[in-house]
Amino acid sequence: MIEIKNIHKAFGDHQVINGVTAEFHPGITNLIIGGSGSGKTVLLKCMVGLHEPDQGNVLYNGRDFTRMNFEERIAIRKEIGMLFQGSALFDSMTVEENILFPLNMFTNQSAAEKLERANFCLERVNLAGKNHLYPSELSGGMKKRVGIARAIAMNPKYLFCDEPNSGLDPRTSIVIDELIAEITDEYQITTIVVTHDMNSVMGIGEKILYLHQGKKWWEGSNEEILSATNKELNDFIFASKFMKALKK
Template structure:
């Protein structure tokens, strides 16, 4: 479980996050949604320590991450897997080398053990046999899956995904969503996903945090979101013709 308390973040005179508190539950797909500029990616970066909030606390399983120094944070960081928006693969490395990279940094595993772990992770994301390919030889969806394989190579307790469906077609997006959901359920990890994709929200949103103008505006499940009377949330959720049609059927 991850708990955030009264998170505030400013950049210059811009107050980006305004006292946000929430709980992200273990074994659930916890989604952070909101319009452009709502603060969702900034919040994610505060949670993982890429930004430091001016006020507030981030707790990993009741451990106060915010007050820890660099050395104290290392054990928690070893338990974090991260899927970046653009996959962030190293172009000069093969698929296998990309997946092994965190193992080289944080473990004393043998070369054979690392390769075994890479093979397991590749099989888990349905990319068996792609070890020696380079990122330039992969489709966008394959890069995302390699990114997920690298994110889970350390068997994380916490998985963070920043816009995992960005740039993907709807069919591939569903594959990525289902993969994230399955990995979360199988390993009982705490998964936090930043997304603007309403198909993801309705498909895997166990716990959804909606941000509006840097504030926590609503929190609930994907079943509850379809029946909300919150005008800002309704405007965001049902902005597309597809989602408006879905609401009319409810």
């Protein structure tokens, strides 16, 4: 479980995150949603230590990440997998090398065992046999899937996904969403997905945190969201004609 307590983050005079507190449980897909500039990605980066929160605590199963030294943070990070918005695959490495990279760096497994694990991860994301392609040879959806394969290579306890659907067509978006939800359920990972994609919200949002102006504005599930009375949330959710029609 991940708990965040009273997180504040500002860049200069601009307060981006303003006292957000929440809990994210394992085995379900936790979504952080909100409009552009609402602070979703900054909150995610505060949780994984890519940004230092100005105030507040991030607890991984009770261990306070914000108060850890460099070595302790490294230990926690080995339990984290992350899918980046742009996939962030290493350009100079093949698909296989990308997945093997954390295994080579942190495990003492034999080459055969590592390769077996890499192949398993690739099969899990339906990319078996694509081992020797370079990221430049992959489509956007394939890059995301390799990103997921790399993120799960070390059997993480926590999975963070930053806008996994951005730049993807609707069908591929659903495939990625379903993959994230399946992996979360299968390995009982604590998964946090940052998104503003309404298909994701309705499809896999078992727990949803809505951010507005850097504050937690609403919390609930995808079943509750349609009947929520919060004005800002409704403005966000039912911005499109399709969603308005769905509500009616």
